[in-house]
Amino acid sequence: MTASVKPEYHKTLFFRLLGIGIHQKLLAFASLIILLIIFSVTSPNFMQTSNMIAILQAASVNGVLAIAVTLVIITGGIDLSVGTLMTFCAVIAGVVLTYWGMPLPLGILAALLAGALCGLCSGTFVAKMHIPPFIATLGMMLILKGLSLVISGTRPIYFNDTPGFDQIARGSVIGELIPSLPIPNGVLILFIVAITASYILNRTILGRYAFAIGSNEEAVRLSGVNTARWKMTIYALAGSICGIAGILIASRLNSAQPALGLGYELEAIAAVVIGGTSLSGGRGTIVGTLIGALIIATLTNGLRVLAVAQEWQTIVTGAIIILAVYADMLRRKNTA
Amino acid sequence: MTASVKPEYHKTLFFRLLGIGIHQKLLAFASLIILLIIFSVTSPNFMQTSNMIAILQAASVNGVLAIAVTLVIITGGIDLSVGTLMTFCAVIAGVVLTYWGMPLPLGILAALLAGALCGLCSGTFVAKMHIPPFIATLGMMLILKGLSLVISGTRPIYFNDTPGFDQIARGSVIGELIPSLPIPNGVLILFIVAITASYILNRTILGRYAFAIGSNEEAVRLSGVNTARWKMTIYALAGSICGIAGILIASRLNSAQPALGLGYELEAIAAVVIGGTSLSGGRGTIVGTLIGALIIATLTNGLRVLAVAQEWQTIVTGAIIILAVYADMLRRKNTA
Amino acid sequence: MPIIIEMTGVEKKFPGVHALKGAQFELQAGEVHALMGENGAGKSTLMKILAGIYQPDRGDVRIYHTKVSPHSPRDAQQLGIGFIHQELCLMDDLTAAQNIFIGREPRLSFGRVDETALNRQAIDIFASMNVDLNPRSLVGHLTIAKQQMIEIAKALSFKPRVLIMDEPTAALNDAEIAELFMTIRRLKSEGVGIIYISHKMDELKQIADRVTVMRDGEYVATVGVKETPVSTIIAMMVGRKLTATSTETPDLSEATTALEVIGLNRGQHIRDISFSLKKGEILGFAGLMGAGRTEVVRAIFGADRKDSGEIRVHGTPCIIDKPVDAVRLGIGYLSEDRKRFGLATGMSIRDNIALASLNRFSGKIGQLDEDGIRGAARSFICTQAIRTPSDQQEVRLLSGGNQQKVVIAKWLLADCDILIFDEPTRGIDIGAKSEIYALLDQLAKDGKAIIVISSELPEIIRLSHRIAVMCEGRLTGILPGGTNTSQKDIMQLATQTNAIMHTIGN
Amino acid sequence: EDQIYIPLISKGFQHQFWQAVKTGADQAAAEFGVRITFEGPDNETVVDRQIDMLAAALANKPQAIGFAALDSQAAIPLLRQASEAGIPIVAFDSGVDSDIPVSTTTTNNRAAASLAADKMAKLIGGKGNVAVVAHDQTSRTGIDRRDGFIERIQSNYPSINVVTIQYGAGDQLKSTELTKAILTANPDLAGIFGTNEGSANGVVNGVREMNRRGLVVIGYDSGKAQKDAIRNGLMAGAITQNPVGIGYETVKAAVFAVKGKTLPLTIDTGFYYYDATNIDDPEIAAVLYD
C-alpha cells in the first residue's frame, strides 16, 4: 500500500532538474529540519556558517557515492563496491599524476575512466553473467580493495607535485565571488553531480530505462530493449561517479589512501534509503538521496559537537536511521 | 528461467534432516572440492588433520552466523546486524558470568535470550513497522555496536573466573572419544545448529511459513496467516542463533571483545549466497550455507598457507566468490 | 432458500478513486449468483470487503442477518467465506499441497508438519474436483491453468458456506471449465452459496441462477438469468447497446507475405511448425491450454531460444535471437501475462506506451523529447479510449482492459507491422473486448499482419481470417476463418495428436 | 630448501606503521637469509581473525613466529601449542601476558603518550582545553596512548582540561570531520592530540579546513603527510616509535631463538619526540618513515 515516488515534471527549472514534486518533497526535509532545530537548541556552537559548511563538506563524498548507488538501486540492483572503487580511482589518479607526472586533467580523466571500467565489470557480472548484484559487487569490493594496495604499493600517494590538486575539493570558487559564503568546491561538485544525475534519470533515455528495468526488467526486455546493455551503462555511469568521489576525497586528503573505503558503502546505502529510494528498484530520486546524505552528516556532526560519548553516538545514529525511514514511510502512506 | 532449489525429502535420515537432494547437492560441493584439490596440490602442508580442523574451526563462527542469516533471507529479508549481535550476546554472557559471577548455564541462557530479544526487535521493525529489513538491521547493527561498548565499558570481558567456559568451543568431546580426530566442540556445535535449523526449516510450521513468506508474503497473509508474528519469530530465532555464535566466539577468545563484529555480516551473507540461497527469498538450504561457509574458510586458509601476499589474498577471494556463485548458477541452469 | 449474505450501501474510496458507491448484493444458499460489470466496476473490491481484505468506508455486511465486519482474511474464513482471487495468489516455491493448506497444516507434536497427511488430503481434494495433479509438484513450475486449479482446490478445502470465485475460468480451457462447473453444481447441491464473477457471457447461462450487475461502483440491478436475455444484461453493464459484428475475410490473394515460419522446433514443446502470414491478415491460433502456442510465438519473437527453424520477414530470412532483433524487424508481442511480461506497472501510462520506442524520442545525448512522448501517449489514450484521469497515472491503478490497451498502444507506437497478440482479451470485459476486436479489424485493414492466440473458440472464430490449430506442440491444421468453420472443426484438430496437415482453403 | 621460515602475524597490514614494521622485517630477513611472511587483519578489533591467521601460519611448520597480539589472552592456546611443538614465539609491538614468548620487541605506548602530554602542556603554557582524536576505543594501542596522555595531564597539569575524546578509526576523512566538530564545539581549544598517523593527519586536515590558527597539534608516528605538517608548522610535533626497528629486531630475535641463542626478555626499540627542530637529525630521520 506504499505509494510510489515518481519522477514528475514541474514548472520551475530548478525543480524540474531535480525532478521533485515540491509539495511532497518539502515534507521529506522534515527529518532534516527537525535535526537541525534540535542541535541548534542544544548546542550554541552548532548554528554557525563554518559548521554548516563543515556539514555540507562532510556530506560531499558520501553524497556523491550515494548518488552512484542510487542509480544502481533504481535498476533493482545494489552496489557494495562504491567505497573501495572510490579509493581505487583515487589511487589511479595518484599513479597518473604523481608517479607518472602527467598533467591534472589527465589524472582526473584516468580516475573517471577507471571508475567507469570497474562499473562496467560489475555491470557485466550482473547483466551478462546474471550474478546477483549483491555478490557481484561484494566480489568487486574485495578485488578493488586488493588492487588499490597492489597498485599503490600499500603506501599513500601524495599529490604535492600536482599544484592545485587540493583546491579541487578544498578551494572555493563561490567564496571568491561571494566572500561571505565560502562554500568549498567539493560541495559545489556534489550539487553538480546531483543535478546531472537527476537530469539523466528524469530526462534521458538511460534514466527512463533505469526506472523501467527496476520496475519490470522482463517486460522491458520483451519490449525489444537490450536491457543488459543499458544496465551495464548504468553501472558504468555509477562507477564513473565513484571516480568523482575518488577525486574529491583524494583532493581533500591531498593524498590517495589505499586502505580507506571499506564501510563507506553502507553509509551511502543508508543515505539512499533514508532519502526514500526503494531497495526493490523502480523508484527513487536524487534529491531524496541528497537529503539522506545531509541527514547523516548533520547527525554525525551534531552529536560530535554535543560531545556525546562515541558509543552513544553510534546508538543514536542507528536509532535515527530507523526512525527517519519510518517517518518517511508514514509520510508517504499519508500523502498516497 | 533459473530453476528453484527447494527442500526435498529423501530417504536416509541424515539427508532427510539436512533436507538435500543428494544428486543435485553433491554438485554444489564441486567448488569446495576443487579448492581443496588445488590447495593440496600446491601446498604440501595444506592437507594435514590439524589444518583441516583449523579450517573447520575458522568456519564455525561464520557458519553459525550464516545459518542465522539464511533463515532471515529465506523470508525475503536480510540481516546486517548478525555480527554486532553476536558480540552483544558475548558481552551479555560476560556481564552475567564475570561481572555478576553467575553459573555457566545462566550465562549461556542470557546470551541466547539477549539474541532472541534483539532479533525480535529487528523483526518488529520489519514486520510491524514495515521498515525495509536492510535498514532495520543496519540500524540495529549500529545500536548493538554501541550498546556492546556501553555495557562492557569499552573493555574486553575475560572469562577467567568461569572454569570450563573456554572449553565450550575449544574443548573436544569427539577428541576424547576418538583421539585421532580432535574436532573441537565449536565445530560440533556448528553442525548441531545446522541440523536443528535444517529440521526447523523443512519439517516444522515455522519453516514452512518462512519459505511461504519469502515466496509470496501477500498470498500467505491472504490465507489468514499472521505473517507478522511468524516473521518476528524467524528474526528472533535468527537472533538466538547469533547468541550461540556469541558464546562460540567468546569461548574461542576466552573473552567478549566488545568492538568486534562489524564486517562479519557481509562474510556471512556471502556464505549464504555462495551456498545457493536466493537473496529474493523463498528458496535456500542450510547445507548450501554450510558449504558456502566452508568454501570461504578453505579459501582464506589455503591462500594463507600458500603464503600469498595479503593484498592478493583479498583479490583472489573476491574473484572466487564471484566465480563460485557463477558456477552455482550455471550448475542449476543445467540441472533445471 | 435462506439468505446467507446481504451487503447494503457499501462505500469504498481509494485515493483518487471512488470504487464503490452504495453498492449492494445478496446471496442465497445453494445459488450461483453471478456478479457482472465492466472492468473497474468494483466487483473485486466489493468481494474483498466481504472477505475482510478491505474495510468499507460505509455500509453493512450481514451473514444470516447478523451484522459482521470481517477485519482480516482469517475472520472471513471463520465466517465460512472462501475466496478465489482474480490474481493468482500462490507461493511459487511451495508444492501444490503446501499451497492449499497454508495456514492450516496438519500438525504433529513440536510444531512439526504432517507432510504425509497434507499430501493425502490434497489428493482427496484433487480427486473430488476430478483433476490430475501431483500434490508434490512445485507450483512455480505449473502452468497458469494448473495454478488456477490449485487456487480453486485451496478455496474448496475450507469447506466454505460461501465461495467467491473472481474470474476462475480466465485461464481454463473448455474441458477444465466443464469440470469446474461440475464441482460448482455439486457444491450448490450441498447448499453452498457461490458468487461467480466472469466476463464470459456464455458461462452465465450455463451456471448462474441470478445475476447482479454493477456499473461504475454502483448497483444496477439483480435479475434472474433464465428470464433475462444476455443482450439486456450486457446493456445493463455497459449502459449502451453493443452491436455484434463479425469479420469478413478479405481477399488477400494480392497481399505479400509478411512472416513465414519454416520448420520451427524446440524440445518437446514446439515440433516442426511451419506457417505463413500475409499483410492485412489475422491468423488465429487455437488449441487447448498447453498446446504450445505461447511457446511458438515466444520462440519466433526471440524471447526463448529455438532449436531449429527459419523465420522470414517480408521474404528475407532473419536471425531472431533476442526480442531486440524482433522489434527491429517490426514484430511486436503482447504476452498473455501482461502484468509479468507486458507492463512496468509502477510506471506511468506515458512511460509504458513509449517503452518500445524511446529511441525515436531521444536526442543526441539521449535526452528525451518529453513533449513528443506526451503527445503520442495522449493521442493513443484518445484513439483507444483508455479510461484514465491522465497520461501520468500509474498503470497498476488501471483496470485490466485499460492495461491491455496500453500494451497495444506501446506496440502501435513502435510501428510494428507484425503483431502477435497472446490471449488479448483475457480478463477483459465485454465492452472492452468488442473495442479490441474492432481495433484488431482496423489494424488488419491498415495492412498489419496479425497473429492472435485465444483459448476462446468464439473469439477465434470471430476474429481470424484463418485459424491455425495446435495440439501438443504440433500444428495439426489450418482452417478458414469466419462462419465457414465451426467450434467442432477446431476441437477435432485440437485433440488430434498425430500430425496430419489439414489445409483447407487458401 | 632449508631456508628458515618465520611468519609474522601483526595487528594490521595496510597501515603505514605496519608497512614500516614490514620494511624492517624484510631488511632483517635479507640480512639473515631467512624467509618471512607478513600478515595482519584489517582492523584491530577482529581478534578471532588474527587467531585464524596464526593457525594457518602454524600449518606451514615454521621455525619461529613473530606475533603482535590483538588480545594477548585469546591466542594463548595456539601459542602454547606452538611452543610445545618447539616453535619459539617472539612477541612484537605489544606483549603477550604469559611466559611463552622468548622475547618481546616493543614500544612503551603509555610512556610515549605521556611524553606527548608533557610536550602539549609546555606548548600551550600549562593551561587550557585540549582534545584527543584517538584511533580506536578498544585496541591495546588505542587505549594505552589515550590513557597515557590523559593520565599524565590529569596528574601533572591540573589547569589543563581534556574536553573530549573522539574516535576516528584511524580513518583520515573521519578524523577530519570529527576534528571540525570538536573545533566547532570548543572555540577556545588550545590543542589536539592525534593518536596515530591517520588520526594525526585527520586533525591537521580538519584544522586546515576550519582555518584555525594557533592550535597546538601533536601527532603520533610519522609518514610523509605528518612530516610535511611538522615542517610547515601545522603540527607542533609528534611521537614516533621505531617501527622499522621493531620489525628488524623481531626477525633478528626469532633467528637467534632458532639458533638457540639466549635473548633478553624485552627489547625496547624506544620512542622519540620530534618537531621542526630535530626532524632532520640523523637519529630521528632514521626512525621516521614516509
Ligand SMILES: Nc1ncnc2c1ncn2[C@@H]1O[C@H](COP(=O)(O)OP(=O)(O)OP(=O)(O)O)[C@@H](O)[C@H]1O
Ligand atoms: N488498492 C487500490 N488502490 C486504488 N485504486 C484501486 C485499488 N483497488 C481497486 N482500485 C480501483 O477501484 C476500481 C474498482 O476496481 P475493481 O478491481 O473492484 O474492479 P473489477 O470490477 O473487479 O474489475 P475487473 O473486471 O477488471 O477485475 C477501479 O477503478 C480500480 O482501479
Ligand SMILES: Nc1ncnc2c1ncn2[C@@H]1O[C@H](COP(=O)(O)OP(=O)(O)OP(=O)(O)O)[C@@H](O)[C@H]1O
Ligand atoms: N516455464 C515452463 N516450465 C515448464 N513447462 C512449461 C513452461 N512453460 C511452458 N511449459 C509447457 O510447455 C507447453 C506449452 O505451453 P504454452 O504456454 O506454450 O501453451 P499454450 O498453448 O500457449 O497454452 P496457454 O494458453 O496456457 O498459454 C505446456 O505443456 C507447458 O506445460
Ligand SMILES: [Mg+2]
Ligand atoms: Mg476484478
Ligand SMILES: [Mg+2]
Ligand atoms: Mg499461452
